[in-house]
Amino acid sequence: MQGTLDELGTPLSRVTFVVFDLETTGGSPAEHAITEIGAVKVRGGEVLGEFATLVDPGMPIPPFISVLTGITDAMVVTAPPISSVLPSFLEFIRGATLVAHNSPFDMGFIKAACADLGYPPPPGTVVDTADLARRMLTRDEVPNCKLPTLARFFRSTHEPRHRALSDARATVDVLHGLLERAGSLGVHTLEELTGFVRMPTPEQRRKRHLADTVPASPGVYVFEDARGEALYIGKSGNLRARVRSYFTASETRRRIREMIGLAERVRTIVCATGLEAEVRELRLIAEAKPRYNRRSRSPERAVWLKLTNEPFPRLSIVREVRDDGAAYLGPFGGSRAAEDARAALHEAFPLRRCTERLGPRRSRPACSLAEIGRCGAPCEGRESPEAYAVHAERARRAMEDDVSEVFEAAWARIQRLSAGQRYEEAAAERDRLAAFVRAAARMQRLRGVTRIPHLVAAAPAFDGGWELHVIRYGRLAAAGVMPRGAHPAPYVDALVATAETVVPGPGPTPAAVAEETECILRWLESPGVRLVQAEPGWSMPVRSAAPLKARLDQVYRSLDRSSPREGRPLG
Template identity: 75%
Template sequence: MLVEIGVQGTLDELGTPLSRVTFVVFDLETTGGSHAEHAITEIGAVKVRGGEVIGEFATLVDPGRPIPPFITVLTGITDAMVVAAPPMRQVLPAFLEFAAGTVLVAHNAPFDVGFIKASCQEHGYPPPVAPVVDTADLARRVLTRDEVPNCKLSTLARVFRSSTEPCHRALADAKATVDVLHALIERVGSYGVTTLEELKGFVRAPTPEQKRKRHLASSVPSAPGVYVFEDERGEALYIGKSGDLRTRVRSYFTASETRARIREMIGIAERVRPIVCATALEAEVRELRLIGAAKPRYNRRSRFPEKVVWLKLTDEQFPRLSIVREVKADAGTYLGPFGSARGAEDARSALHEAVPLRQCTERVTTRTWRPACALAEMGRCGAPCEGRQSPGDYQRHVEDARAAMEGDPGAVFAALEARMGRLAAEQRYEEAAVDRDRLAVFVRTAARMQRLRSLTGLPELIAAAPAFDGGWDIHVVRHGRLAAAGVMPKGAHPTPFVDALVATAETVVPGPGPLPAAVAEESECILRWLDSPGVRLVRVDGVYGLPARGAGRLKERIDLAYQGLEPRGTREGRPLR
């Protein structure tokens, strides 16, 4: 008779009880949100084990750069407070020693850990390899929307009645996070989580909502296309694309999907609507169009084409540069689109530096008269308002501005480069940097618009690219808009297939301006596809090309000059070379 003999497992096999784990709960204050561009101004940390505090670490840090006013308002940390503080190269080894051999804890840990790892790399220290617990992520897993409206530290501290109120100072926020951590550990105990190893597995595991809604992927086909997560009312929550819809949608219900917003979206979603597309380009375009139309709340990159602005050379007797939101069917000249009015203002300032157009907003004709402004005395305007400049003389400036906007921006480049040189010689580096950035906005926007117009000006373009199965992906593009997409089987005769695709393609009636039929993002998708290896032009109605002396050649110089430059305000501005 065989007898089973029980063997008691070791403590290592059972795991490390959470009551015996030493946690270092820490928080950072910084000059901004990106560790690649900003620096740490304060570190606060609390070492706890078994619910007891066994050590604290707190220090201000000299960031080596000015603290932005917004950050000072938020944290209360001023330049005067950090001027005598130790730099990060002195603080970092002390913090790493304090945290050695522990489990790191932070609220929204990727932010704080990212700054620590960047500092380690900068100062020659190996990055910490300790396990990391993110209390924000843990809270999203164990708390419902009925319990908390969000998982911000201030909200959780209030719900769990923390003894310390978070106030955007490092040590206070770290102490509040300690109370939140202990409350969350109590919560996960109800899920049977009692060891560090079980806590790691709990964080990595799919949420109950992800497991419960795996059936939503069951009817999704294995084909390229777009998928739309919808709520019970049919409202789009999230829109994406994939070359294999079934595989991609299934991934949303596994542990590999760690994005908190997406997990929250899955809890609301009631169905997934697949839209099968013929080609990957069609899927990309359809995704853009659907996001722009539905503006799903869980798509961080939702498109708002109605919010773009344009720089317009107006259609009047004495034209001026105006920032507008609508392209009209008039004789005006448009540059854009810009994502913000600030970008359009930067481009206008650059153009005004090279061309002495009037900058007043009133309508000026040969029949009106008003006193000239100071710009006339500075030689920046010919004062047509006072009759000093005839329409013919002023028209030469208008043509120069139009040429810079639509063709060769060399005059703008030369004028700004000369001004930057003068400013740098006078050690006015910040002003030179401002001009550098304005010039970059103008040239890059002009280059983008010229590239877009090379496509949007064509009534029809047909192109083909090799497909994976030996056939051909064929697309019909009209005025920069994808009008039809199809896959020609291997060995098929191209002429009847292309003719049939053209016959069934969308009829596109162009509107005014550089983007007559589609948003810029759609036309740029098509341009990227046209530039991909193996693409062949089948038929082109018109001339497909860029101006020989267009903005593209100067954009290359701009991009080269920006390589290695830090954002505005972090180093001295200098002229483009």
């Protein structure tokens, strides 16, 4: 029986599309607001109408957003609020199929505005031109699927410049180019287009057999190419289900789809527990450095702040922890954070900043810091090693145990700068203090467990048994499972006897990278975990950095909630 035209679907040439774009004050619909809406209505390649308006966000526009978009607070002062704009926009898009580039971002703000004002969200499927481009274009054609890149590829007559209407017009050209490409792939109706977006790629379908032999157990999986080189490493509580998901339409990441095209096998490492899988994943990524993993690839690049061990110690930024008697703070994610933490320490303690090695018999002319009282000039012999050692010991105590002296010195300076309306300098001082306090809080938390030579802990398993872990100096030494109803002593003794022998090294993380120890800490702090064996020493300093870190974090959260006409608080 021959089908009707209705059964064939709606031809793309007859579909009314509304291509829209938003500009906002930030990336979170819960904390930020819309500043501009631009939309273009098209059908059959013809523009039917346009919609464009600025929107008063009801909050200050951050300076970097103003630099990016050109939209300033002055421009939106007289603009209508979203409560006035949204009804007109919803009327403009009625009956049309919405299109946006990276649609989850734009639709998140539209749905949040609808929820706040009591409107139902726009119905129907939203076509995402970024997602279409990832499926239709190859890496050889475009290096990425950003809107400016695609606009150049399809020779758009409109240049995206982070303004809503111009970006919407450019997206129209990209959409038309993608629809032409879709036609060559057999996509001619709206229903076929939306189905095409949900389909796995031919490469994903062809490689599905790689998941056939994967066990349904917790562990680590390694995608390998024809030469056996690791392409991507991950972990899961159910290896089979996780690996199979890479060959379905739910996997839309372009780099992962590219990785699947190169993969020839999946190697699995079955683990006794989820924690063991998480730790093994970190270790394997650090060792193999797979090209498609983005995190944890280079733990050796961690940065440390070191108080040197010499007659006149100084603060130095290093990438290696040595057994030299020096004090270390870290690890930091980058040199910038380490430099900020060093500046906070220099604010509190008159430590020298010169890099020459000094001693009682070696001197050099003093720098300007000595003239303004920021250094005791040990280089000229004005300060003896014994007097200078007092400053160094205070700095060491601040780095390892009690951060209050640094906090009080920096906070006092922040208040003075704020009182003098020197807000930018106060904000910079606040950021330096935050870098120091956060690093100290992290290190104190790590050292609480890395100083313990031996610890055994258990957590309830889903089947009624127990997960057992042996932890030595913050490193996972063994993992096992005890079945339900079994006597624990034989299982614990056997696990301890076969556990890895861990020889600690220097520094706050003597046996494992900080990420591994943090995984272990999260597990130890999870509900239901019980200590089975533990040597003494798990403690935190009485005046730890954690409460001060919480106070600073609250300050940063308040910055996003400050009202349009009020100053941004510093503390």
